[in-house]
Amino acid sequence: MKFRNTDHREHIVLQMTPMIDIVFLLMVFFVFTFKIVLPEGDFNIRMPSAQTSTASAVSETPLLRVRLRATPEGELARVQFGDVALDGDTPFYHLQSRIRSLIGDDAGPGSSDQEVEIDADYNLKYRYAMNAITAITGYMDDNGEQHKLVERVRFAPLSE
């Protein structure tokens, strides 16, 4: 019986070049489409229209008003909580302190019945309104835990 000579078998070489090409193409695609997305969050407010709100507007707790006054450039000029003007470098922090003391959140999780109306000047930059909403709705303690204060926030009707 005659055997074939197996020593002259063809040496198989794996072609790496196309695979590396594909890998780099995929990598380039992912690098270009990669976008760091910052987390976003919402402040939920419920604002029924004027017709429906008049029927259910009767509330036992008095409405708190926060007035935000703006300079002609849209910067924050003054914050007023009720009749009290909050001056200083951190008016929203003072606002938060006042709301905390008013609600007395040391004893509990806060008040959900209380409602706050934000009356802002038309040309005020939105970031200050957001600061006011932040100050009203809650705070972060030193451990990074979030505490709620007033959940019902609304904007005052536009005076035009």
Place this chain on the structure above:
Amino acid sequence: MRIESRGPHGIVEGDLTPMIDMAFLLIAFFMFVINFSEVEQDQRVTLPASELARPPESPYEQPLTIHITDDDHFIYGGKELVTIGALRSALLQETQIIKRLTTKNIGDVTIIVRGDEDAKTGMVQRVIQICQQLGFEKFALRGKQSDIRTIRGE
């Protein structure tokens, strides 16, 4: 002088394995971090920062997103609308579609307001007012999550 014969050289091949490993690791990384979901972001809008802005616990059911730019333009449905009247028309059209084609109540539809930090607060209020007139009641004011305590002026 006698020159030494260097002899036959074999084909020098670099070891590609670590490079390919690295490339695959990078691909895996980018595949994990890439977000293919339809985000409602627009680069024309820079959201105001707030330390209390947290993503909603559950996603809204078919919300409508209105972007307000710092130059008082609106972006709705992928179109830039220059006037608030155009926005009102677009929203009116949307409410008619919701009423005719779905069983949803308009008051249950959430309007996500993505206002630029330099936009006018009054403009945001006007948008809310128009939505109220059309029957929308639920609004979500969107902010950018921040690690800095914004209201303490840090």
